[in-house]
Amino acid sequence: xxxxxxxxxxxxxxxxxxxxxxxxxxxxxxxxxxxxxxxxxxxxxxxxxxxxxxxxxxxxxxxxxxxxxxxxxxxxxxxxxxxxxxxxxxxxxxxxxxxxxxxxxxxxxxxxxxxxxxxxxxxxxxxxxxxxxxxxxxxxxxxxxxxxxxxxxxxxxxxxxxxxxxxxxxxxxxxxxxxxxxxxxxxxxxxxxxxxxxxxxxxxxxxxxxxxxxxxxxxxxxxxxxxxxxxxxxxxxxxxxxxxxxxxxxxxxxxxxxxxxxxxxxxxxxxxxxxxxxxxxxxxxxxxxxxxxxxxxxxxxxxxxxxxxxxxxxxxxxxxxxxxxxxxxxxxxxxxxxxxxxxxxxxxxxxxxxxxxxxxxxxxxxxxxxxxxxxxxxxxxxx
Amino acid sequence: xxxxxxxxxxxxxxxxxxxxxxxxxxxxxxxxxxxxxxxxxxxxxxxxxxxxxxxxxxxxxxxxxxxxxxxxxxxxxxxxxxxxxxxxxxxxxxxxxxxxxxxxxxxxxxxxxxxxxxxxxxxxxxxxxxxxxxxxxxxxxxxxxxxxxxxxxxxxxxxxxxxxxxxxxxxxxxxxxxxxxxxxxxxxxxxxxxxxxxxxxxxxxxxxxxxxxxxxxxxxxxxxxxxxxxxxxxxxxxxxxxxxxxxxxxxxxxxxxxxxxxxxxxxxxxxxxxxxxxxxxxxxxxxxxxxxxxxxxxxxxxxxxxxxxxxxxxxxxxxxxxxxxxxxxxxxxxxxxxxxxxxxxxxxxxxxxxxxxxxxxxxxxxxxxxxxxxxxxx
Numbered sequence: 001x002x003x004x005x006x007x008x009x010x011x012x013x014x015x016x017x018x019x020x021x022x023x024x025x026x027x028x029x030x031x032x033x034x035x036x037x038x039x040x041x042x043x044x045x046x047x048x049x050x051x052x053x054x055x056x057x058x059x060x061x062x063x064x065x066x067x068x069x070x071x072x073x074x075x076x077x078x079x080x081x082x083x084x085x086x087x088x089x090x091x092x093x094x095x096x097x098x099x100x101x102x103x104x105x106x107x108x109x110x111x112x113x114x115x116x117x118x119x120x121x122x123x124x125x126x127x128x129x130x131x132x133x134x135x136x137x138x139x140x141x142x143x144x145x146x147x148x149x150x151x152x153x154x155x156x157x158x159x160x161x162x163x164x165x166x167x168x169x170x171x172x173x174x175x176x177x178x179x180x181x182x183x184x185x186x187x188x189x190x191x192x193x194x195x196x197x198x199x200x201x202x203x204x205x206x207x208x209x210x211x212x213x214x215x216x217x218x219x220x221x222x223x224x225x226x227x228x229x230x231x232x233x234x235x236x237x238x239x240x241x242x243x244x245x246x247x248x249x250x251x252x253x254x255x256x257x258x259x260x261x262x263x264x265x266x267x268x269x270x271x272x273x274x275x276x277x278x279x280x281x282x283x284x285x286x287x288x289x290x291x292x293x294x295x296x297x298x299x300x301x302x303x304x305x306x307x308x309x310x311x312x313x314x315x316x317x318x319x320x321x322x323x324x325x326x327x328x329x330x331x332x333x334x335x336x337x338x339x340x341x342x343x344x345x346x347x348x349x350x351x352x353x354x355x356x357x358x359x360x361x362x363x364x365x366x367x368x369x370x371x372x373x374x375x376x377x378x379x380x381x382x383x
Numbered sequence: 384x385x386x387x388x389x390x391x392x393x394x395x396x397x398x399x400x401x402x403x404x405x406x407x408x409x410x411x412x413x414x415x416x417x418x419x420x421x422x423x424x425x426x427x428x429x430x431x432x433x434x435x436x437x438x439x440x441x442x443x444x445x446x447x448x449x450x451x452x453x454x455x456x457x458x459x460x461x462x463x464x465x466x467x468x469x470x471x472x473x474x475x476x477x478x479x480x481x482x483x484x485x486x487x488x489x490x491x492x493x494x495x496x497x498x499x500x501x502x503x504x505x506x507x508x509x510x511x512x513x514x515x516x517x518x519x520x521x522x523x524x525x526x527x528x529x530x531x532x533x534x535x536x537x538x539x540x541x542x543x544x545x546x547x548x549x550x551x552x553x554x555x556x557x558x559x560x561x562x563x564x565x566x567x568x569x570x571x572x573x574x575x576x577x578x579x580x581x582x583x584x585x586x587x588x589x590x591x592x593x594x595x596x597x598x599x600x601x602x603x604x605x606x607x608x609x610x611x612x613x614x615x616x617x618x619x620x621x622x623x624x625x626x627x628x629x630x631x632x633x634x635x636x637x638x639x640x641x642x643x644x645x646x647x648x649x650x651x652x653x654x655x656x657x658x659x660x661x662x663x664x665x666x667x668x669x670x671x672x673x674x675x676x677x678x679x680x681x682x683x684x685x686x687x688x689x690x691x692x693x694x695x696x697x698x699x700x701x702x703x704x705x706x707x708x709x710x711x712x713x714x715x716x717x718x719x720x721x722x723x724x725x726x727x728x729x730x731x732x733x734x735x736x737x738x739x740x741x742x743x744x745x746x747x748x749x750x751x752x753x754x755x756x757x758x759x760x761x
Binding site: 029030031032034035036037040041042043044045046048176177178179180183184188191194217218219220222223224225227228229230231232235236237238239240241242243244256258259260261262263264267270271321322 | 418421432562564569603604609611615616619621622644646652708
């Protein structure tokens with residue numbers, strides 16, 4: 001095999017379990033939600049909402065009185081993925097999903113710090129897709145410069161042996177899609193229909209169960225899209241840092257077949273021949289970017305002044321180069337919790353094969369006409 | 384032919400010439416960074432592989448230097464405004480190769496300085512070349528100002544516009560083969576990376592420098608998609624994804640090419656990532672960005688000159704392509720030592736050289752060094 005083929009052993013699992021509860025060493029990509037960093041991140045996600053682009057927009061329109069970061073911006077502080085805990089060298093890691101709870105907005109200029117810990121390690125043997133697997137769960141807490149917890153994220157990753165993945169070949173029949181002109185036109189039409197509510201207010205009173213959100217289109221995914229997301233959110237591993245890192249973590253590297261240069265296993269996200277090593281026919285996205293796309297769907301719909309309280313998304317299958325994605329959503333419940341006027345939604349990412357690649361659920365707090373001066377609510381509760 | 388091709392016409396060139404001299408505005412001078420934040424500077428450094436210089440990263444260290452704070456490395460102004468001829472536009476479907484920079488730095492850029500750039504094309508010259516026969520060279524000027532309206536730097540950048548089809552037919556680079564990195568070469572590279580010397584707080588006094596002194600070579604590569612992904616952190620890779628890409632390609636259709644595998648439209652800048660795209664312009668593999676290599680050359684000098692040195696001028700031409708698998712050795716040599724206007728200066732030759740021994744980017748620099756005789760703070 002091209003990439004290291006580590007095995008899941010009882011000893012490896014024991015080692016990993018020792019890390020439960022211990023603060024993990026993590027690399028912070030953005031320490032500050034600067035105006036530039038917010039824009040870089042949104043541009044990487046392909047989120048065209050002016051709120052993340054134009055500082056003046058937030059100053060004039062929103063109840064926050066300044067530019068704020070999209071909730072997904074925290075991915076650029078640190079990606080709450082199970083693999084933060086490491087362990088099981090040479091065993092592949094698939095990002096499995098996130099369960100977010102948000103408490104405060106991140107304002108432009110806020111300094112954000114994060115703490116992460118491994119919370120659980122679960123074995124799952126004889127899975128159809130990957131043989132023996134291990135799921136590792138982490139929890140990441142994000143705080144601002146005042147020490148307030150702005151969000152808490154649970155994240156998990158699925159560890160599977162590379163040879164087993166290739167042998168089981170769950171995705172062996174999924175080939176790169178070639179788009180016809182009419183198919184491309186349909187995607188472009190979806191792009192054209194996208195709209196961010198922005199300064200307008202979506203009142204809770206006007207929302208009905210069953211309301212459909214305007215879909216957000218992404219793709220057809222190419223290397224530029226993957227590079228774009230990484231450039232706003234994921235620390236690069238290149239130049240002299242790469243051999244230095246691989247000396248410490250040899251199971252994270254391999255040699256390029258035609259130049260013999262050292263490469264990290266994260267090349268599964270950029271190079272088809274590497275993804276093929278684990279039975280996937282093309283390079284695939286990070287998974288985190290897809291959750292950010294779903295967040296764009298929600299922030300587009302809810303407008304500048306509503307607040308995303310909760311978001312749960314599972315990354316069920318890879319989004320490969322050439323795949324087009326539509327992020328969709330639907331209101332499933334409308335209710336009050338104390339003073340909060342809430343809606344629950346189903347939200348998901350769906351590809352051109354009609355497969356749901358990332359199912360999710362969200363809870364959003366909206367303004368209500370029942371509360372006069374709804375804007376003041378935010379100040380009173382210091383969100 | 385994967386990439387669109389168009390000819391250089393008299394009319395196209397005449398149209399281009401009408402743009403000379405006028406300042407460009409709006410989207411044409413799109414800035415990746417507006418403010419040189421701590422993260423922004425660190426991301427710039429990550430993108431060129433300048434990992435260890437604490438002057439650019441460590442606030443506690445930088446507080447003790449003469450600047451009293453983190454400063455931005457000289458070429459990082461490229462993240463505010465990239466000065467190449469490409470922004471001038473014109474000649475749709477004719478490829479643009481950024482070919483060189485001539486920088487003049489006047490003042491340091493401090494942490495959290497807000498920098499704005501002005502941009503205008505200054506000259507357009509036609510030239511015959513071996514690579515693509517008829518070519519046009521576009522020269523542009525960028526001026527950088529800080530929030531105090533002080534000019535901190537000026538950059539002249541130029542690009543060669545060449546017909547893609549003609550370049551392919553000429554096939555000047557078709558003989559280039561991807562380099563196979565031997566274990567010995569890998570060991571040498573890693574050794575050089577480990578020994579990278581950053582002069583830092585130890586002043587390199589002008590009196591101690593002699594003509595003929597060389598800098599410790601810096602190694603960059605072997606080039607791969609990782610380095611190009613990293614470069615996107617320096618100058619922004621996000622602006623043209625998903626909806627942004629669709630908008631951009633609608634406005635500038637000649638900026639797109641159709642990926643033969645997926646049928647989807649992509650941007651031409653994928654020549655730096657995808658072999659398929661690079662082949663469309665007669666380069667056998669994906670290749671680096673000139674600005675990136677120039678920034679490596681400047682790192683070779685900033686590593687050498689230390690915190691008290693100031694890079695005043697750097698001129699660098701990109702002569703050959705740096706393709707995936709190639710390794711660049713960044714070198715410099717002192718050619719002249721002199722005093723001028725109270726400053727203690729050295730001139731240097733500075734260049735990037737690949738594993739085939741070819742100089743891919745020759746350059747010249749002028750550095751002001753601290754002097755033992757000058758008053759402190761000079």
